[in-house]
Amino acid sequence: MGAAGDGLSVLPDGTPCFVARALPGETVRATPGAKRGDGRAATLIDIVASSPDRVAPPCPHFAQGCGGCTVQHWAPAAQAAWKRDKVREALSRAGYPDAPVTDTVTTAPGHRRRADLALRRGPGGIVAGFHRAGSAEVLDIAACTVLDPRLVDLLTPLRAMLKRLPALRREGSAVVNLLDTGPDLLLRTDGSLAPSDRAMLAAFAAEAGIPRIAWALKDGPAEIAAQIGPATIALSGATIAPAPGAFLQASPEGEAAIVAAVLAALPAKLTGRGRIADLHAGLGTLSIPLAARGRVAAFEGDAAAVAALSGAAGRAGVPVTATRRDLARQPLTVQELIAFAAVVLDPPHAGAAEQVALLARSQVPLVVYVSCNPAALSRDARVFAQAGWRVSTATPIDQFVHSAQTEAVVAFSAARPSKGKAW
Numbered sequence: 001m002g003a004a005g006d007g008l009s010v011l012p013d014g015t016p017c018f019v020a021r022a023l024p025g026e027t028v029r030a031t032p033g034a035k036r037g038d039g040r041a042a043t044l045i046d047i048v049a050s051s052p053d054r055v056a057p058p059c060p061h062f063a064q065g066c067g068g069c070t071v072q073h074w075a076p077a078a079q080a081a082w083k084r085d086k087v088r089e090a091l092s093r094a095g096y097p098d099a100p101v102t103d104t105v106t107t108a109p110g111h112r113r114r115a116d117l118a119l120r121r122g123p124g125g126i127v128a129g130f131h132r133a134g135s136a137e138v139l140d141i142a143a144c145t146v147l148d149p150r151l152v153d154l155l156t157p158l159r160a161m162l163k164r165l166p167a168l169r170r171e172g173s174a175v176v177n178l179l180d181t182g183p184d185l186l187l188r189t190d191g192s193l194a195p196s197d198r199a200m201l202a203a204f205a206a207e208a209g210i211p212r213i214a215w216a217l218k219d220g221p222a223e224i225a226a227q228i229g230p231a232t233i234a235l236s237g238a239t240i241a242p243a244p245g246a247f248l249q250a251s252p253e254g255e256a257a258i259v260a261a262v263l264a265a266l267p268a269k270l271t272g273r274g275r276i277a278d279l280h281a282g283l284g285t286l287s288i289p290l291a292a293r294g295r296v297a298a299f300e301g302d303a304a305a306v307a308a309l310s311g312a313a314g315r316a317g318v319p320v321t322a323t324r325r326d327l328a329r330q331p332l333t334v335q336e337l338i339a340f341a342a343v344v345l346d347p348p349h350a351g352a353a354e355q356v357a358l359l360a361r362s363q364v365p366l367v368v369y370v371s372c373n374p375a376a377l378s379r380d381a382r383v384f385a386q387a388g389w390r391v392s393t394a395t396p397i398d399q400f401v402h403s404a405q406t407e408a409v410v411a412f413s414a415a416r417p418s419k420g421k422a423w
């Protein structure tokens with residue numbers, strides 16, 4: 001299986017060939033097509049010998065080529081084992097061939113609380129859905145097995161409202177975060193919002209039970225177009241008021257699994273002046289539960305997230321200070337890192353090369369790395385391996401069932417605990 005979820009074969013001349021929808025161990029007929037990376041993409045014609053792990057895909061849009069879930073035709077246990085292998089291989093390539101990688105912690109479908117929908121105005125009305133795999137074409141989604149049903153239920157009224165909304169000329173997008181107070185909608189359109197559009201959005205918010213609708217022209221800054229109530233979510237017991245479209249872990253179960261793996265990687269007690277740094281802290285998904293173990297210094301690049309976390313920590317009385325900092329341009333220095341008994345980092349897809357270079361040289365005894373990209377994890381882990389750190393635990397987590405996306409929580413322990421540490 002290729003990293004993106006295509007069956008991987010080899011052409012007679014040795015060129016890798018990626019066959020979408022083929023599974024490991026299968027014999028298939030396929031037509032090689034365009035170049036893809038070092039190999040060729042191929043189109044499946046038919047399956048000659050099927051894998052015992054092939055299952056009937058539960059979603060009707062899979063057959064249409066929905067790019068949201070590319071491995072729905074694979075038994076869930078096989079998906080979980082593949083994701084574990086991806087983490088194991090990433091660490092092995094980095095120099096940790098024997099890393100203690102646990103089984104994948106899986107989550108059930110039907111609980112994703114965040115949807116990023118593409119919108120198109122077409123001759124037949126509004127198309128709202130996901131891109132076809134490898135294409136700019138948008139599939140109109142009527143059902144989705146991975147999303148929380150409350151988000152799926154929103155699609156029909158959303159289309160009806162958008163059909164009448166002149167601000168959506170040809171295309172746009174809608175990010176919906178399912179908060180505790182309802183679905184929080186961030187609408188991006190290619191036309192400006194007239195006063196009558198705002199009135200329509202306010203009426204829609206009231207009818208559909210949407211606490212807040214924010215709007216932005218294309219990729220511009222978002223403004224609140226309608227608000228009928230608070231837009232809040234509790235993270236580990238603290239009530240957060242996120243900005244429209246803010247990053248949330250994909251599902252409550254996924255969030256709980258990541259928090260549990262991070263906490264399990266820490267020693268039971270950080271003593272003395274033990275402080276924890278939470279880097280790429282976002283809204284504080286990890287900072288808030290970490291505060292039960294010690295004082296937390298959270299660093300995050302997004303100003304709105306920092307404000308939301310500061311406010312929540314203050315209201316909940318948890319010992320978290322939140323600071324805005326671009327950790328790629330201005331990573332915490334080796335000197336600054338001396339203050340911490342443990343560092344947790346949860347970087348974006350690209351990883352955290354600049355910060356990891358300094359962490360690996362620091363006196364911090366424990367680094368817990370939350371990864372959403374095995375390729376970036378591998379590159380960053382190599383830096384720890386070369387500096388003599390060891391992997392103490394590695395937990396693959398699957399909150400993106402049926403897709404190729406793979407997450408992991410990996411704990412790196414310093415080769416020799418430094419003198420004078422607080423624990």
Ligand SMILES: C[S@@+](CC[C@H](N)C(=O)[O-])C[C@H]1O[C@@H](n2cnc3c(N)ncnc32)[C@H](O)[C@@H]1O
Pocket residue numbers: 247248249279280281282283284285286299300301302305325326327328329346347348372
């Ligand atoms: C994968 S999210 C994790 C957020 C949070 N830890 C959580 O669990 O919800 C990555 C976070 O890194 C932040 N980020 C991205 N680039 C950054 C940078 N250069 N410096 C600091 N933070 C950054 C994003 O704004 C986002 O909040």
